[in-house]
Amino acid sequence: MPDHHLDFRSDTAAWPSVEMRATMLEAPVGDDVFDEDPTVHKLQDRLAGMLGKEAALFVPSGTMANVIAVLLHCRPGEEMIVEAQSHVCHYEQAGHARLAGVAARSVQGERGVMRLEQIKGMIRADDVHFARTRLLWLENTHNRGGGRVLPYDTVQEMCDWAAENSLARHLDGARIFNAAVASGIEASQWASHFDTINVCFSKGLGAPVGSALVGSRKMIREGMRHRKLLGGGMRQAGVLAAAALYALENNIDRLADDHANAQLLARGIAAIDGLDARPEEADTNLVFFNVEESLCTAEGFVEELARHDLQMLATGPQTIRASLHLDISEQDVERALEIIEGCARDEKRHKT
Numbered sequence: 001m002p003d004h005h006l007d008f009r010s011d012t013a014a015w016p017s018v019e020m021r022a023t024m025l026e027a028p029v030g031d032d033v034f035d036e037d038p039t040v041h042k043l044q045d046r047l048a049g050m051l052g053k054e055a056a057l058f059v060p061s062g063t064m065a066n067v068i069a070v071l072l073h074c075r076p077g078e079e080m081i082v083e084a085q086s087h088v089c090h091y092e093q094a095g096h097a098r099l100a101g102v103a104a105r106s107v108q109g110e111r112g113v114m115r116l117e118q119i120k121g122m123i124r125a126d127d128v129h130f131a132r133t134r135l136l137w138l139e140n141t142h143n144r145g146g147g148r149v150l151p152y153d154t155v156q157e158m159c160d161w162a163a164e165n166s167l168a169r170h171l172d173g174a175r176i177f178n179a180a181v182a183s184g185i186e187a188s189q190w191a192s193h194f195d196t197i198n199v200c201f202s203k204g205l206g207a208p209v210g211s212a213l214v215g216s217r218k219m220i221r222e223g224m225r226h227r228k229l230l231g232g233g234m235r236q237a238g239v240l241a242a243a244a245l246y247a248l249e250n251n252i253d254r255l256a257d258d259h260a261n262a263q264l265l266a267r268g269i270a271a272i273d274g275l276d277a278r279p280e281e282a283d284t285n286l287v288f289f290n291v292e293e294s295l296c297t298a299e300g301f302v303e304e305l306a307r308h309d310l311q312m313l314a315t316g317p318q319t320i321r322a323s324l325h326l327d328i329s330e331q332d333v334e335r336a337l338e339i340i341e342g343c344a345r346d347e348k349r350h351k352t
C-alpha cells in the first residue's frame with residue numbers, strides 16, 4: 001500500500017484496515033436490490049438498533065442519504081430550514097433543488113449553531129405566494145462549524161418546536177458518533193429528536209464506502225424506491241456492508257483518540273507564529289486554523305505543506321482544515337507540527 005500517513009485533508013482518508021478487509025472477504029452476500037443480502041440486513045439492523053430507530057438503508061454515499069431524506073420529507077415547491085454553512089448547502093450541488101425541487105431557506109448560525117429565535121418566524125403562512133415550509137435540517141457534528149458538537153439543549157428545543165409545528169426533522173449525522181463520543185450523549189439520544197438520520201461509515205469510522213439513512217420502517221421502505229431511482233441500488237453490497245459493520249463494532253470508541261490528537265494539533269498550531277488556531281473550538285476530529293495574510297494565502301500554505309508530504313485542505317482564502325482519523329497517530333501529529341512550523345518559518349523568511 002502506498003504511504004498516506006500524513007493525509008490530513010479529510011477523515012475520508014482513513015483507509016480500510018487489514019482486519020476490515022478480512023471481514024469483507026468472508027461476508028455472506030445476496031442481491032440487495034431484491035433485499036436479499038444478509039450482511040446488508042445485519043448492518044442495517046445493527047445501526048437502526050444503535051440509533052433507537054426501526055430501520056436503516058445502506059446507500060453509497062452521505063450525499064445520497066441526504067437527498068433521499070429531502071425526497072421523503074418534501075415535495076417539489078416546498079422548503080427546508082437549514083444552517084447556511086451546512087454540508088447540504090455547500091458540498092452537494094444543491095441536490096435538494098435539482099433532484100427534489102426543494103428550496104433551502106438558510107440561516108447563518110454561529111459556528112454552525114442556529115438559535116431557536118432565528119428560525120421561529122420562518123414557517124411561512126398558508127398563502128398562494130409562499131412555498132410550504134416542511135423540514136428542519138440540522139448537522140451534527142457540524143463540519144464547517146469546526147467539527148462542532150451542537151449544544152444538546154439547543155437541538156432538543158429546536159426539534160420540539162419543529163414537531164409542535166408539524167415540521168419533519170432530519171439530522172445530517174455524517175459524524176454523529178464523533179458527537180456521541182465527544183459529548184458522552186448516546187447516538188440514540190441525539191437521534192431520538194429526528195425522523196431521519198444520515199450516518200457516514202466512510203469518514204472517521206474508516207470504511208471504504210457507504211452511508212446509511214435511518215428512520216421508521218415506513219420511511220425506509222419508501223426510501224428504497226428513491227435509492228433505486230437515484231442509481232443507488234447495489235447488488236452483492238454485503239462486501240461493503242461488512243466493512244461498515246466492522247467499523248461500527250470496532251472503530252467508534254477509538255474516535256476519542258482522534259479528538260485527543262485534534263487537541264494536540266490545535267494547541268501546537270496555536271503556538272506557531274503567523275498561524276491562528278483555537279483549540280477550545282475543536283470539539284472533535286477537525287481542526288480549522290487561519291494563516292495570517294502577512295504570511296501567505298491558505299492555498300499557498302497548503303501547497304508548501306504538500307511539498308513536505310503533508311496534506312491539508314484550504315477551505316477559505318486564509319482558512320485551512322486538518323482532519324484527524326484512524327490512520328493518523330500521535331507521532332504523525334508531532335511530525336506534522338514540525339513541518340507546519342518549518343513552513344511558517346520559511347514563509348516568514350521569504351517575506352523579510
Ligand SMILES: *Cc1c(COP(=O)(O)O)cnc(C)c1O
Nearest residue numbers: 061062063064087139143172174
Ligand atoms: C461527507 C459528508 C456528507 C456526504 O457524504 P459523501 O459520502 O461524501 O457523499 C454529508 N454531510 C456531511 C456533514 C459530511 O461531512
